[in-house]
Amino acid sequence: xxxxxxxxxxxxxxxxxxxxxxxxxxxxxxxxxxxxxxxxxxxxxxxxxxxxxxxxxxxxxxxxxxxxxxxxxxxxxxxxxxxxxxxxxxxxxxxxxxxxxxxxxxxxxxxxxxxxxxxxxxxxxxxxxxxxxxxxxxxxxxxxxxxxxxxxxxxxxxxxxxxxxxxxxxxxxxxxxxxxxxxxxxxxxxxxxxxxxxxxxxxxxxxxxxxxxxxxxxxxxxxxxxxxxxxxxxxxxxxxxxxxxxxxxxxxxxxxxxxxxxxxxxxxxxxxxxxxxxxxxxxxxxxxxxxxxxxxxxxxxxxxxxxxxxxxxxxxxxxxxxxxxxxxxxxxxxxxxxxxxxxxxxxxxxxxxxxxxxxxxxxxx
Numbered sequence: 001x002x003x004x005x006x007x008x009x010x011x012x013x014x015x016x017x018x019x020x021x022x023x024x025x026x027x028x029x030x031x032x033x034x035x036x037x038x039x040x041x042x043x044x045x046x047x048x049x050x051x052x053x054x055x056x057x058x059x060x061x062x063x064x065x066x067x068x069x070x071x072x073x074x075x076x077x078x079x080x081x082x083x084x085x086x087x088x089x090x091x092x093x094x095x096x097x098x099x100x101x102x103x104x105x106x107x108x109x110x111x112x113x114x115x116x117x118x119x120x121x122x123x124x125x126x127x128x129x130x131x132x133x134x135x136x137x138x139x140x141x142x143x144x145x146x147x148x149x150x151x152x153x154x155x156x157x158x159x160x161x162x163x164x165x166x167x168x169x170x171x172x173x174x175x176x177x178x179x180x181x182x183x184x185x186x187x188x189x190x191x192x193x194x195x196x197x198x199x200x201x202x203x204x205x206x207x208x209x210x211x212x213x214x215x216x217x218x219x220x221x222x223x224x225x226x227x228x229x230x231x232x233x234x235x236x237x238x239x240x241x242x243x244x245x246x247x248x249x250x251x252x253x254x255x256x257x258x259x260x261x262x263x264x265x266x267x268x269x270x271x272x273x274x275x276x277x278x279x280x281x282x283x284x285x286x287x288x289x290x291x292x293x294x295x296x297x298x299x300x301x302x303x304x305x306x307x308x309x310x311x312x313x314x315x316x317x318x319x320x321x322x323x324x325x326x327x328x329x330x331x332x333x334x335x336x337x338x339x340x341x342x343x344x345x346x347x348x349x350x351x352x353x354x355x356x357x358x359x360x361x362x363x364x365x
Contacts, residue, residue, distance in 0.1 A: 003088065008101035010078070015071035015109065019060070022067060026059045027052055041135055051135075054128040057121045058250065064113060065291045068106060069319040072295035073312050075102060085300065096359065099296055106292045110285025118281060119253040126251045150175065154236045159184045161233075165198070173239055174199045178207065180233065189215045195231070200239060207231040249277035272340070276333040279344030280326075287326060287348040293355030294318055297362060322351045 034048045034055075079085045088098055152163040160183045165175035180193040192215055195207035210231040213221040252260045257278050264271040298315040299308075326347035333343025 003098075004101040007075070007098060008105050011071060011075045011102045011105050014074040014078075015067060015105070018067050018070050018074070022063060023056065023060060026056050030055055030059065038132075038135060043135055047131075047135070051128060051131060054124045054131070057117065057124045058128075061113065061117055061121045061250075065288060065319060065323055066316070068109070068288045068291040069295045069316055072102060072292045073299050073315060076296060076299040077308065077312070080299070098300075099293070099359075102292050102296070103289055106288045107285045110288040113288075114254055114281050114284055119255060122251055122253040125248075129251070149177075152237065152242070159187075159190075163198075180205075180207075191215055192221070193231070193233070200235060200237060200242075203235060205233040205235050207233065249274045254278070254281050272336065273334045275340050276330055276343055279340055280330055283345050283348045286345075286352065287322075290322065290348050290351035290355055291319055293352060293359065294322065297355050297358040300359075300362070322347065325350075 031048060031052045034051045038048065038051075076085070079088075085098070149164055149166045150168055152165075154161050154163070162181045162183070163175070164179045166177035168175045175198045176196070178193075178195045178198040180191075180195075180198075181189050182191040182193070184190045192213040193207065193210055195210035197208050199206045199208075207228070208230060210228045211225055212228065212231070213225045215221060249257065252274070257274060261271040261274050261278070264274065295315045298311040298318075329338070329343045329347050332338045333340050
């Protein structure tokens with residue numbers, strides 16, 4: 001048991017040291033990228049730093065498998081150079097038993113990544129999107145899904161418009177049972193519009209069976225209401241921006257994702273991408289475990305055999321390959337080419353069995 005604690009402590013220290021190093025590099029590189037991205041806008045250094053710190057958690061979340069591989073490499077290369085692996089095996093401890101504590105730590109880190117890091121990334125990435133959009137333009141466009149339907153907000157220098165729809169078609173190009181509330185700058189609501197449907201075109205909404213109520217002081221809205229078969233309203237939204245807002249499951253906390261999926265389906269949108277993301281997040285601890293096994297298969301040997309650099313490079317490249325296969329399977333799942341559970345759980349399971357096969361072959365021949 002003491003040996004398990006020792007290996008777990010060494011692995012944890014290696015992982016968190018690598019996390020600190022990568023976090024510092026991410027902050028430095030992303031600060032340069034934010035400076036380049038907003039060079040045409042009057043953005044202060046503190047604002048750029050704020051955007052950088054908001055964007056960093058998402059990057060760390062994405063490179064977590066790489067950090068897991070490198071932490072395993074650091075652990076076993078260090079143990080091999082001090083001959084601690086040789087002593088461990090001479091004491092009758094097999095390589096598979098030596099992996100119990102690193103695997104347990106990787107599962108704990110994976111669980112924390114899903115339960116804690118995922119909500120942090122969802123909150124920071126959403127805040128980053130809002131701030132970056134506000135820095136780029138005076139108006140802000142936003143989208144929200146709730147139990148009451150679909151909510152949109154568009155804006156420009158002339159004011160803001162809040163849009164509510166009970167549902168939409170699958171590609172979000174047509175909204176049904178729509179209400180538009182138009183706000184003027186520093187004035188408040190000036191017009192209310194209700195329509196049976198609203199189709200988004202190039203730079204405008206096309207409303208059918210629309211009724212317009214003016215919201216002006218000392219004016220009867222119903223008496224001055226007007227009815228239109230077709231009504232055009234300028235729009236700063238595009239189909240791509242709406243789909244992008246709906247199509248980023250990472251911007252929704254894992255704790256709220258099930259309810260969000262239900263709300264998407266009620267609003268008429270496809271939730272398949274979010275379902276695949278949810279299952280992939282549930283499988284993440286096991287994928288991180290697979291990264292530990294893959295790295296261990298190449299580094300659990302004495303350094304006197306040589307080829308350490310080649311072994312480390314092979315482990316990292318194999319890890320990238322498995323990560324690519326996992327991403328490719330998720331894309332197939334999102335497109336409906338393979339079942340959702342298969343897309344999310346098959347890559348981690350295949351990676352674990354593949355790594356175990358390499359370990360058993362290296363140990364028993």
